[in-house]
Amino acid sequence: MxxxxxxxxxxxxxxxxxxxxxxxxxxxxxxxxxxxxxxxxxxxxxxxxxxxxxxxxxxxxxxxxxxxxxxxxxxxxxxxxxxxxxxxxxxxxxxxxxxxxxxxxxxxxxxxxxxxxxxxxxxxxxxxxxxxxxxxxxxxxxxxxxxxxxxxxxxxxxxxxxxxxxxxxxxxxxxxxxxxxxxxxxxxxxxxxxxxxxxxxxxxxxxxxxxxxxxxxxxxxxxxxxxxGIHDSSSALLPYVRSINKKFVLVSTGTWSIVFNPFTEHPITKESDGTDVINYMRINGKPVKATRLFLGNEYKLQVEKLDAFFEVDDNFHRAVKFDYDTYIELNKDFKHRFRWGSIIDETMPDKTEIVYDTYEKAYHQLMMELVLLQVKSINKAIGTDDVTRIYVDGGFTDNEVYIKLLAHHFKGKKLRTTNASMGSALGSAISISDSKLNSKFLKKNYALKKHTPFIIG
Missing domain, CATH: 3.30.420.40 (ATPase, nucleotide binding domain)
Incomplete structure (x- = not known):
């Protein structure tokens, strides 16, 4: 049959x-x-x-x-x-x-x-x-x-x-x-x-x-x-909109990290600041406020430099796990040490300083600085809207250091990661379906994971 x-x-x-x-x-x-x-x-x-x-x-x-x-x-x-x-x-x-x-x-x-x-x-x-x-x-x-x-x-x-x-x-x-x-x-x-x-x-x-x-x-x-037909970014957002009944933002990570706020009461207006804030549209014509950050591209540039400096192979960064003691040590007298190659930010120094004796410490420093940029991007997308949940999909969901730091910065919100490798295709199928999605859909179809912030003792 x-x-x-x-x-x-x-x-x-x-x-x-x-x-x-x-x-x-x-x-x-x-x-x-x-x-x-x-x-x-x-x-x-x-x-x-x-x-x-x-x-x-x-x-x-x-x-x-x-x-x-x-x-x-x-x-x-x-x-x-x-x-x-x-x-x-x-x-x-x-x-x-x-x-x-x-x-x-x-x-x-x-x-x-x-x-x-x-x-x-x-x-x-x-x-x-x-x-x-x-x-x-x-x-x-x-x-x-x-x-x-x-x-x-x-x-x-x-x-x-x-x-x-x-x-x-x-x-x-x-x-x-x-x-x-x-x-x-x-x-x-x-x-x-x-x-x-x-x-x-x-x-x-x-x-x-x-x-x-x-x-x-x-x-x-x-x-x-x-x-x-449907635009792929809006399509990837649709399964979330259809299955979640709380307000949320979706952080779609990759070469670009794009934060979507589909519940905005404040789409871009003339008074809005920043060049990395744009509008998308939901399938019903309502605006989606979005911010973008060249996160994956910058990560690639900086990791290549770290690999060369510490003389490690190209995949070494993938094995680095989050280390609580390293974070506490770096955070004690925190200072911005990386100059970005594809991002302009007022916090970056005139040149990069690698002052650490191990790759792992330098990598944690890099991720702490990149996550601060990500936090800024997420906050800009949320604005004054009452958003309680953050969903993250894409390549950075496998980066433990990124996820741990993000959960720490947003300890007042619920952070979830999903594996949505075919999200835009699935959204396209859902958009012409009469099926109703429920709260279990993401867990069943998207390998939904909860993340709790670490506790500073």
């Missing part, structure tokens, strides 16, 4: 993943792929959209024929800040421009001359700067730099919605993609920003629907529920 499953394509910039989940949201099948990047007309690396599309269709058609699975639904989670511009026949008109592509300064200057002032605009739209990372500016850039191409655009589809469009032929927009630092959305007015209407971009942006929308389609002779 065939097993009923929900299929999810989870598309990252590097890894392309495909999952099948059963009715209990347990993974029953997965497949990975990677494609070499191609270049756009300026020689900048970009996604091979044709290869991606061919992989999606061929893999899905193969799984549809599989004897052991009965696909009832399919959805898509992808990275954000990316548009696919299609013509009246549904064919892409341009490469999928990489959000790392530099945006011409004259375009930025022209934009603010027309639609500024800068500070008010950035805070209203929940952005920190203007670049291709703000995908709305890509539309402005195309209109000014490639007017003949721009005129042919029938619809500009966010990447998750383009993947859905491949299967449905129906162009749509949804909140999480619109709300991820695109520069398109006015969080105060809860509508597209005035500049979008002035530039008449709304004419090529498809109708907005809830992220929970799905379309019942006849696909290759089978009735399948096809989702409209």
């Amino acid at each position: 065939k097993q009923n499953v929900t299929a999810v394509f989870d598309i990252g910039k590097t890894n392309k993943k495909f999952f099948l989940f059963n009715d209990d949201f347990k993974e029953v099948y997965k497949e990975y792929a990677r494609f070499d990047e191609i270049e756009d007309e300026d020689g900048h690396p970009t996604e091979n959209l044709e290869a991606l599309q061919n992989w999606l269709k061929s893999l899905f058609n193969r799984i549809l024929e599989a004897e052991e699975f009965n696909i009832k639904a399919i959805n898509f989670s992808t990275y954000g800040a990316s548009f696919v511009h299609i013509d009246e026949n549904g064919n892409p008109l341009t490469p999928l421009y990489n959000y790392t592509k530099p945006l011409d300064q004259d375009i930025i200057d022209s934009f603010f001359e027309t639609h500024g002032p800068k500070d008010a605009f950035l805070k209203t739209t929940g952005c920190t700067d203007l670049s291709m990372l703000n995908s709305g500016l890509q539309l402005y850039w195309l209109k000014k730099k490639q007017p003949e191409v721009f005129k042919k655009i029938k619809y500009a589809l966010h990447l998750p919605q383009y993947l859905s469009y491949i299967f449905t032929g129906i162009p749509l927009s949804e909140y999480t993609s619109i709300g991820c630092h695109t520069g398109l959305w006015n969080y105060q007015e809860k509508d597209y920003h005035e500049w979008v209407y002035k530039e008449e971009l709304h004419k090529i942006l498809p109708p907005i629907v809830s992220t929970e929308t799905s379309l019942n389609m006849n696909y290759n002779g089978k009735r399948i529920k096809i989702g409209v």
Whole structure:
């Protein structure tokens, strides 16, 4: 007898993943792929959209024929800040421009001359700067730099919605993609920003629907529920929002450590300070206040220096365990000793001083300083909101020193870690499901662990 499953394509910039989940949201099948990047007309690396599309269709058609699975639904989670511009026949008109592509300064200057002032605009739209990372500016850039191409655009589809469009032929927009630092959305007015209407971009942006929308389609002779897609960061947050009934923040760690506050009563406003505070959007259009810290990148840079200084192998840092006595000793006359390579902070010294006789002590000093940056980032995301719980997922959940120090700094709150390696894919499946999640979901599916602060004697 065939097993009923929900299929999810989870598309990252590097890894392309495909999952099948059963009715209990347990993974029953997965497949990975990677494609070499191609270049756009300026020689900048970009996604091979044709290869991606061919992989999606061929893999899905193969799984549809599989004897052991009965696909009832399919959805898509992808990275954000990316548009696919299609013509009246549904064919892409341009490469999928990489959000790392530099945006011409004259375009930025022209934009603010027309639609500024800068500070008010950035805070209203929940952005920190203007670049291709703000995908709305890509539309402005195309209109000014490639007017003949721009005129042919029938619809500009966010990447998750383009993947859905491949299967449905129906162009749509949804909140999480619109709300991820695109520069398109006015969080105060809860509508597209005035500049979008002035530039008449709304004419090529498809109708907005809830992220929970799905379309019942006849696909290759089978009735399948096809989702409209979801932005991966918002997707990873969804299982937490659906299963926890207390206010919390989620600290998603990796190269970037992003802290999400989905219960904020205070989304970014003009008065908000700091360049590392941005807004995302929940599936219902409500704002998510987020802060970001280049934690994993900085950790990598500093550990490489420690490895070289103490002449140890690359994996030595992974074996370092939290030592209470070392912490007490370092904390007694605490002084900042690391100069960051990819983070700017007023506490850092002019140069790094390694004054310790062992790797373990130097490593504890490094982690104490990095965790202080993390604490600052978490507090900024929480603000004045009444948040009682902190959930941590991603790479740093395996770092005992990081977790022990974080639990110590937030001893007034409940700290939990989860193993959510497929969080964005699972969130995508959940978003189009009618299932209700309960408080046991994270324990059952995400290896939830409680952490208590250490006691200073």
